Amino acid sequence: MTSPKQATSEEREGSKEKREGVLSSRPHNTASAGHALVIGGGMTGLFAARVLADYFGRVTVIERDELPDSPRPRKDVPQSRHVHVLLLRGVQILRARFPGLEEELLALGAPPISWLKDTAALSGGGWLPRFDSDLNGYSASRYLLEWLARKHLRRRENIHFRPGHRVIGLAANSDNTGVTGAVCIADGRQQTLHANLVVDASGRSSRLPRWLEELGYSAPPESTVNADVAYATCWYNIPDGWQTDWKMVLLATHFPDISGGAVIQPVEGRRWIVTLVGYAGDHPPTDETGFAEFARRLAGPQVWEAVRAAEPLTGISGYRRTENHWRHYERLKQWPQGLIALGDAVCAFNPVYAQGMTVSALSAEILDSVLSKDRTAGLGLAFQKKLAKMLQTPWQLATSDDFRWAGRNAGDATFLDRFMHRYLEHVLDRIHKPDVCLTFFNVAHLISPPATLFRPGIALPILWKMMWGALRIR
Ligand SMILES: Cc1cc2nc3c(=O)[nH]c(=O)nc-3n(C[C@H](O)[C@H](O)[C@H](O)COP(=O)(O)OP(=O)(O)OC[C@H]3O[C@@H](n4cnc5c(N)ncnc54)[C@H](O)[C@@H]3O)c2cc1C
Structure with a gap:
């Protein structure tokens, strides 16, 4: 050069x-x-x-x-074929910096999403409660947004x-x-x-x-911090007359037993982007049969049911640089x-x-x-x-779970990092409680600082449990 x-x-x-x-x-x-x-x-x-x-x-x-x-997708942004969710802090900034863009997205068919009401979400702590909140955004493909x-x-x-x-x-x-x-x-x-x-x-x-x-x-x-995560994604037409109580599905992984997860993201043009996610080498296949089989063995039935019912619009794209x-x-x-x-x-x-x-x-x-x-x-x-x-x-939020999956690839974490990782695990174990769920979603959407997860109502039982856990180890 x-x-x-x-x-x-x-x-x-x-x-x-x-x-x-x-x-x-x-x-x-x-x-x-x-x-x-x-x-x-x-x-x-x-x-x-x-x-x-x-x-x-x-x-x-x-x-x-x-x-x-x-x-349409660009060659040098191959990730744009995969699920791209804009967190609510991003929605707020986009609204302020690009006035009118949100209205154009909605007019082009990007579905509005009430995050806690419209999403069927499964995490280690069980199915998340569904209720109205002010966590409202929309769901569009990355390339429409760009x-x-x-x-x-x-x-x-x-x-x-x-x-x-x-x-x-x-x-x-x-x-x-x-x-x-x-x-x-x-x-x-x-x-x-x-x-x-x-x-x-x-x-x-x-x-x-x-x-x-x-x-x-x-x-x-x-x-x-490399948790060896891979994506496999296929786009589908939402079947005519499809009736469910969800617009979006999030099936989270859970260390160490559930290494496969998935997202169904509804986007403009009455389409779904279905992304399968696999941790620690449990990578979703990019052939049709393997993709369907991976969907079938997920912890919730929604993705498998949707994939079986819908007409695929694309081939299956993989992605591993995560x-x-x-x-x-x-x-x-x-x-x-x-x-x-x-x-x-x-x-x-x-x-x-x-x-x-x-x-x-x-x-x-x-x-x-x-x-x-x-x-x-x-x-x-x-x-x-x-x-x-x-x-x-965001680094702490992203690496907290990944540290455990990454094992030897985890790099150096400070004592504070490790404490935060443990603490967040306990928060996720309690996410079925509406107040914990709402607080966590606000933090995960980068609206509220993580300090809000230390409100006494959330923190005291967790710190108590962590303290007893530590004493028992001794
Ligand atoms: C599989 C996958 C799924 C994702 N899902 C989400 C999601 O749900 N929500 C979310 O918020 N984020 C998601 N992301 C992350 C998101 O794509 C990026 O973080 C975000 O787009 C910001 O990226 P960027 O603009 O910094 O980089 P990029 O999007 O990679 O853009 C970099 C640009 O620079 C150009 N470029 C590179 N080198 C040169 C050069 N030498 N000269 C000229 N041009 C150059 C590239 O062509 C490209 O257009 C996902 C990422 C991946 C990989």
Whole structure:
């Protein structure tokens, strides 16, 4: 690969940007002019672009994939074929940042969901109680959501998309203290796009650690908790006249005996996305017979019944890259100016917890709060530290159960982590109680902080049990 530092060729676009005054010599983060470059047009890139457009004269989203002008899966986002639930905190942010988008989703047939009433959910503690609550959202396919968000952003004059551009490195100033752009390949030709701020939103397979090393910085330490989870997904037409008391089904796994789970997600076009999930190597097959057999032996009957009754619309897609993986940029001592990273590029979760898109939205909110205060001091490492603070909660929620499944792949957990993991197990054992269920759902949807799970009514019996358990072990 050509080293980014040698990549000096200013192709047409780069020169055009120079003519427009988007120069790498421009001081970083000046006023509401300047150019921000977002690497990756996934949900993180879209949320980030939305925020950046309020602060930068021009925002360019560089995407290696083609960006379809209709809602359909993209080659470089293979996960979009699988169940994608937007947690309620994500719904709130989307509502605020993309006014009108929710109405468009609903008009296009995305079903509204009252989470606790419409979902048949089985967890280790039994079937969850069903009741009305204010936990109301909707259910849409990932690619409908992404397409609509992109459509909204295209209406803004200062946001531009560059599909078919693959970033291969960063451009920097002469002493590598500041990032001044990105080097990319489009139509087989290399070019440098200059910017005042470069945002890595290129997802789980981000090459940022390598790009930093090429500029003389360290790669970040990483944490991984790998519960060896795999997905298998098929889409179905909801049968005409189908009658049930649920719209959505969640069959959770339970350590150590129930390693298979599933989700039925209703989406636009009267379709179901049925995703089977298997932990610790108990992977759902991607052939028709194996898929049906896996569905048949799940802990609840709904998925098997639905799969038998419905007409499949797609083949079965598998997915295995599901480990919890955190690149700790916040722990680095040195970091170039003019660069930040967020989304899966920093921290990707086991998707079972449905946190990714909402964490992307929350990350963009942090970006907004930093930019609205002190644009010069707040970016760079300071941003990565703020982001890491927010990531602690979703990381804890995602890894608490996964630690047990992961066994030797669990990595290092602090005493506090282990305490929280044990505590959450006890909460899940009591989730059949309506107050515990409601509190847990608010936390799981990233609406309330985990501290709410320590209300005396929930915490006292759990702490009592944990204490007795510990004394008995002695
Ligand atoms: C199987 C599965 C199921 C999931 N289910 C859920 C769910 O239910 N709810 C939820 O909230 N989240 C879910 N997620 C997570 C969710 O998909 C992501 O966390 C979320 O979309 C944010 O991802 P991202 O934008 O950071 O990365 P991605 O969605 O991976 O997007 C990264 C983008 O960057 C582009 N890119 C990468 N490298 C380059 C480059 N060098 N140059 C230019 N472009 C580049 C890619 O083509 C891609 O478009 C799931 C994930 C998986 C794998």
